[in-house]
Amino acid sequence: xxxxxxxxxDFLLLxxxxxxxxxxxxxxxxxxxxxxxxxxxxxxFFAFLFMFTIFFKKISFDINSLKASVLxxxxxxxxxxxxxxxLYYTSSSIVAFxxxxxxxxxxxxxxxxxxxxxxxxxxxxxMLAAIGIYFLTLNxxxxxxxxxxxxxxxxxxxxxxxxxxxxxxxxxxxxxxxxTFQFLAISIFSLIFIPFEKNSVSFSFNVxxxxxxxxxxxxxxxxxxxxxxxxxxxxxxxxxxxAMEPVSAAIFGYFNHEILTERQILxxxxxxxxxxxxxxxxxxxxxxx
Numbered sequence: 001x002x003x004x005x006x007x008x009x010d011f012l013l014l015x016x017x018x019x020x021x022x023x024x025x026x027x028x029x030x031x032x033x034x035x036x037x038x039x040x041x042x043x044x045f046f047a048f049l050f051m052f053t054i055f056f057k058k059i060s061f062d063i064n065s066l067k068a069s070v071l072x073x074x075x076x077x078x079x080x081x082x083x084x085x086x087l088y089y090t091s092s093s094i095v096a097f098x099x100x101x102x103x104x105x106x107x108x109x110x111x112x113x114x115x116x117x118x119x120x121x122x123x124x125x126x127m128l129a130a131i132g133i134y135f136l137t138l139n140x141x142x143x144x145x146x147x148x149x150x151x152x153x154x155x156x157x158x159x160x161x162x163x164x165x166x167x168x169x170x171x172x173x174x175x176x177x178x179x180t181f182q183f184l185a186i187s188i189f190s191l192i193f194i195p196f197e198k199n200s201v202s203f204s205f206n207v208x209x210x211x212x213x214x215x216x217x218x219x220x221x222x223x224x225x226x227x228x229x230x231x232x233x234x235x236x237x238x239x240x241x242x243a244m245e246p247v248s249a250a251i252f253g254y255f256n257h258e259i260l261t262e263r264q265i266l267x268x269x270x271x272x273x274x275x276x277x278x279x280x281x282x283x284x285x286x287x288x289x
Contacts, residue, residue: 009229013241016222016229021248023210023218024092025256027084030210035197036084040077041190043211047219048183051176060174068169069178072162073185079158080186081193082151089148093260096249097132097271098152103242104129104274105160114164121277128274135267163242167230175227183219247272 031039052059086095104125111118133149169178250260250268260268 009232010241012225012229013233014244016225017242017244018248019217019222020242021096021245021250022252023214024087024096024249025252026206026210026213028087028092029206030204031084031087032206033202033204034207035194035199035201036081036088037190037193037197038201039207039211040080040084041187041194043187043214043219044183044190045187046211047215048180048187050215050220051180051183051224055176055180058174058176059180060177062174062177065173065177066181068165068173069181070185072165072169072178073182074189075158075162075165076182077186077189079155079162081190082158083155086148086151086155089146089151091253092256093246093250093253093268094264095148095152096246096253097268098149099156099159100242100246100271101129101133101153101156101274102159102163105156106163109157109160110164125274125277128270128277132267132270132274135263135270163230166227167234170227170230175224175231179220179223179227182223 027039083095083099104122107116107118107122108126110116133153166178246268
């Protein structure tokens with residue numbers, strides 16, 4: 001029964017990864033007509049309203065669950081704000097691949113913060129990921145890393161923090177509370193920074209379609225599933241499954257006329273290999289030898 005629950009959880013997490021991957025291009029087009037913090041505030045406020053209305057009877061209002069929700073919301077706000085701004089400066093495919101490095105960072109953060117053992121495969125994964133980032137971020141032959149890549153790496157750190165803490169909180173607190181008030185926290189944090197945005201707000205077709213899809217699928221569905229599924233699987237395995245996010249993002253980016261160079265494709269292969277090796281390396285090594 002436990003095995004079936006794990007497989008079901010893994011499948012749901014895979015759907016989450018694909019849904020997130022499909023939104024990079026949508027959000028990149030949307031922020032041309034609406035500033036990032038405004039977009040995030042609207043997206044997560046309506047996600048909060050949706051969750052609160054549908055699951056009101058299942059929500060717990062105890063103080064510890066609410067505190068955990070705010071902390072998860074802070075990590076997510078920092079991740080989404082840096083990622084969304086990164087889409088101003090580099091392609092959605094590269095943002096997706098570098099964000100995917102959270103799979104390598106999850107065990108590293110678990111080691112330093114929670115004193116969990118780190119495997120040799122995670123260390124190898126870090127080195128492969130570094131090589132992958134180098135190839136991914138080559139700008140027109142120049143060996144430089146731009147602002148978009150830096151912001152995305154910061155995003156990956158906070159995504160890894162979010163996955164680690166979701167692993168802990170999902171086993172201790174009410175998942176409906178964690179998800180619902182996490183959305184509210186992100187919306188409030190975003191509101192704080194809206195006065196500093198200078199771009200005008202336009203509810204264009206790109207903005208409205210992006211809001212609808214991100215609210216329903218990439219926010220409510222995705223985080224509810226993630227929080228539920230992490231009760232049955234490990235944080236590092238969650239991150240490995242999320243490695244499908246940049247792959248799906250690259251596919252959707254291709255249809256948006258984003259073409260990766262040969263070197264960037266090589267970098268993507270290194271990153272994906274690093275992601276898989278970070279978690280599944282031991283299992284694969286045991287089966288082969």
